Amino acid sequence: PGVEASNARLPNILVTGTPGTGKTTTCELIAAATGARHINVSELVKSEDLHSGWDEDFDSYVLNEDKVCDALEGPLSAGGNIVDFHSSEFFPERWFDLVIVLQTDNSVLWDRLERRGYTEKKIQENVECEIMHVVEEEARDSYREEIVKALPSNTVEEMESNVENVVRWLQTAGPQ
Ligand code: ADP
Ligand code: MN
Incomplete structure (x- = not known):
């Protein structure tokens, strides 16, 4: 521990990916x-009303990015967080030490979103987003290449392996 250790915080990880790729399950x-x-x-x-109303066309809340960042500033500055969200570009870059992008094959993702009760339109939009690697490109455009890792999330075995990898990374990372 040197002088800089006084500013050190525990690492923060962002887990991003198209809806249905397994972010929440993996983060838990x-x-x-x-x-x-x-x-x-x-x-x-939803719980803190960090939105500006409901968008009928997109069938989702309109994100209030400023409110979200204000709400997260405290915990993220302290460190030790696993943040779970499908978008990544509006967070301050300094918050994250590792950015995981979960990815799922089209047919597997389609079935998961159907089970979730999404409309056909919404399923199609999300599967197209996954095919185009929209979430991965957003993450690569927003964070340093070397901290962005794309990981497959099709099977339980892949999820277990992803969890193990991140847990191992956290154990060796130490304060950032
Ligand atoms: P997200 O938070 O990215 O929308 P969830 O974690 O809610 O995704 O997962 C959506 C559904 O898919 C859940 O029923 C979950 O159990 C299942 N699932 C997610 N990832 C996998 C995986 N790698 N293997 C098997 N099932 C998965
Ligand atoms: Mn989720």
Whole structure:
């Protein structure tokens, strides 16, 4: 521990991906294994009203990015968070030490979103988003290449392996 250690914080991880790729399930497992704080941004937007109303066309809340960042500043500055959200470009870059992009094959993702009760239109939009790698490109445009990792999330085995990888990374990372 040198002089800079006084400003050090625990690492923060962002887990992003198209809806249905397994962000929440993966984050819950990482949090249970490490004691990190899981922040589900979609849930927080609903429970804390961090939106500017409902968008009928997009069938989702209109995100108020300023309110979301204000709400997250405290915990993220302290560190030790696993943040779960499908978008990544509006967060301050300094918040994250590792950015995981979960990815799922089209047919697998289609079935998951159908089980979730999404409309056909919404399923199609999300599967197209996944095919075009929209979430991965957003993450690569917003964070340093070397901290962005795309991981497959089609099977339970892949999820377990992803969780193990992140837990191992957290154990060796130490304060940032
Ligand atoms: P997200 O938070 O990205 O929308 P969820 O974690 O809610 O995704 O997962 C959506 C559904 O898909 C859940 O029923 C979950 O159990 C299942 N699922 C997610 N990832 C996997 C995986 N890698 N293997 C098997 N099932 C998965
Ligand atoms: Mn989720």
